[in-house]
Every structure is written in structure tokens, then in C-alpha cells.
Amino acid sequence: MEYQYKNYTIAFEIIYSKRKTMEISIKPPGIIKVKAPRRLSEEQIIQWVKSKSEWIAKKTSEFKDIEHMLRKKEYINGEKFMYLGEEYPLEIIIDKSLAKSKVKNLNDKFYIHTSIREEYIMNDAMEQWYRERTEEIILEKIKYYEKYFNVVPNKIKIKEQKRIWGSCSSKKNLNFNWRLSMAPISVIEYIVVHEMCHLIHMNHSKKFWNLVGDIMPNYKEKREWLKKYSATIML
Template identity: 45%
Template sequence: METKSEIKCYYLGKLYPLHTKIDSSIKKITIIWNGKAFICSSPQEGEINITDALQNFYIKASKKIIGERLKLYQEHFKVKYKSFSIENDSTKWGSCSSNRHLTFHWKLMIFPLDVLDYVVVHELCHLVHMNHDRSFWRLVGKIHPQYKESMAILGTTKTRDL
């Protein structure tokens, strides 16, 4: 039995309802996305703590979507990234290490796709320029011309990542 909920969650920049249902055949709380709403399945009735399940959903979704966006934007670069991961670092939206490993924060999934694209492009540009000099920002602007709007949504400035 599915219940209507007052809870709403952001996904790729839009707010969607979260519905709950009881499913005694499962062991832990899970969340799926059906294209219109989040469906939270719980093995038992009562108060449900959805925080961890929602975070797990966002982590899985970010691995898939960021992987797709990296593939899309990689064609703009001669240098390739080595690997990427999704993390819970509360100080940065993304990072690029000197060994070409990219990291992204799972909370990027709440923002519009254009904003997520900015962070992907930003980190890919670090493969060419490992700093935030003028050449770096010119490259970001060439690939993602609306980067300043995305930065404003994220609350970032040119001098810091978060």
C-alpha cells in the first residue's frame, strides 16, 4: 500500500514528492525514482528515517549521470581523466587530483543538469590547467559559457570551490 507524503525532494533541479510503501519482503529502506516521484519502500510500518536511503539513491544516481556527463564532455579534451568517484566531502563540489582522479559530491544531484555540467567541465578543465588562472577560466567559458550562472546557483566564487 502506497501512501501520499508531504515530503518533497529535489532531483536535477526540480522538486518531486516522496511516497512511502511497506514491503515486508525487503530488509532495508530503499528509494527508487519512477520519473515523477520518489518511492520509498520500508520493511516495516512506523516512523521511517529516509536520510540514509535518500543519500544512497543520490550516490547511485550521481555515479550514473556524472559518468554520462563526463563521457559527453571528455570529447573537448585531449587529456583523459583516469577515474572518478562520488564522495561526501562537505567542502567541495568536485576536485581533480594530479593523478587525474576526479571526485564529485553526491549533493550535485539536487541541482539542475546545467549546474552539474558546470562542475563536470570545471574538473575536466583541471586536467589541462591545475589552477584557477585566466587560461583555466577561458577554457571553462569556451565549453560551458553560462558557468557564472551555475557558480551563482552553487554559491561559489572564482577563488574557492565551495
């Protein structure tokens, strides 16, 4: 389905299910899905979607603003990489004497020192750099937030987790996505608090969210950032 609203062509998919209300979801790069009760006709759904046109246009416009961040990395000079919520241009420095590629973040730039200009080698070097930064930040933040809890994690690991940012096992082991250092520090703090709250409540009950809110009253703002920009946290 699609229609024109001002300068926007709004195209969406209708998904019928056993539900009482309608819901719109918008995901990068602007994919719109409308969940609707089976009892409603297409015309009713279209009219309801049209009533939300201004909000839909605003959200899809926001995704266009971050579209350049969703492109696969090419590892060329000037390409932008995220760190703590900010973008930094890349500069590649060829040094034939190096046995292993190195990454530095200095003077508002990323530098890759490498003996060979191979994408997979530079990608591995960047991933290792992010893993190390993420581990440093996570350990620091866990230590800071431990004062809010009467329990501590058993183990802490930085892992490959494509679909989630963190997890807590029944053995009180905390796992965190190595890409997290690309996000703003306040968002990383939210993920840390979220997983540490699971040390007490192994669910997403009201008690769990109340505990998160007691420790971080503005946590919903951090969740919104993740909803909007999570697709950009990638290599």
C-alpha cells in the first residue's frame, strides 16, 4: 500500500493478526509495517495510517538522516566510524614494517596503521579495537553501579551478539555486545544497568523496570536512542 503525503511517498505493509488495536512500526531505512486486527477493512486501515502521516514522515525523515551510516564499510580515507556516539573520519597509514595492524583514535580521527591495504585485515583490527574499548568501559561502569546492588556478576564477557546488546544468565554471568563502544556513554550505562537489574529480576516485570527507573530515571531516552540508531552500530 502507498499514498502521497506532501513530498513523501508513504509505502507500508499490512500485517493482520489476533489483536484489538493497530500499531505502526518503522525500521531503517524506512520500512513501515502496520499491524491490524483481522476485523478491519483495508480502507479503515489506510484512513488510520493517513491520520498518522505527519509522525510517519518525521520518522522516515530521521532515518534518511542516518542512511549514510548504514552503508557497508569500504575502509577508505575519510570514511566515518562511530565511537561513543560520535563519527570520526578514517585515515589509513601504510607501514610495511608492521607485523600486525593497529588502530588509534586521536585528534578527532581514526587511524589504521597497516602493512597491507586489505579490507578484512583492517576490519579485524577495528573490531579488536572496539572490543578492547568496550571491555574497558563495561568493567568501569559495572564497578560504578555495583553500589546500587547487593549482588555482583559472576563473570563478565564481551561477545559477538548480533541481535542483542547484553544478556544475563541464571548463573549471574553478564554478556555484552562488543559493538557497544560505538554508542554514547549514557546508552552504554543504560545497558549495564539493565543487565545488572537482571541479576535480581530475571524477567521484564514491573519490579524490574521500577528498579531500572530507580537507578536511571531517564532510561527511556536511552532506549529511544537504541531504537533509532541501533542499525548504525556496525562495521
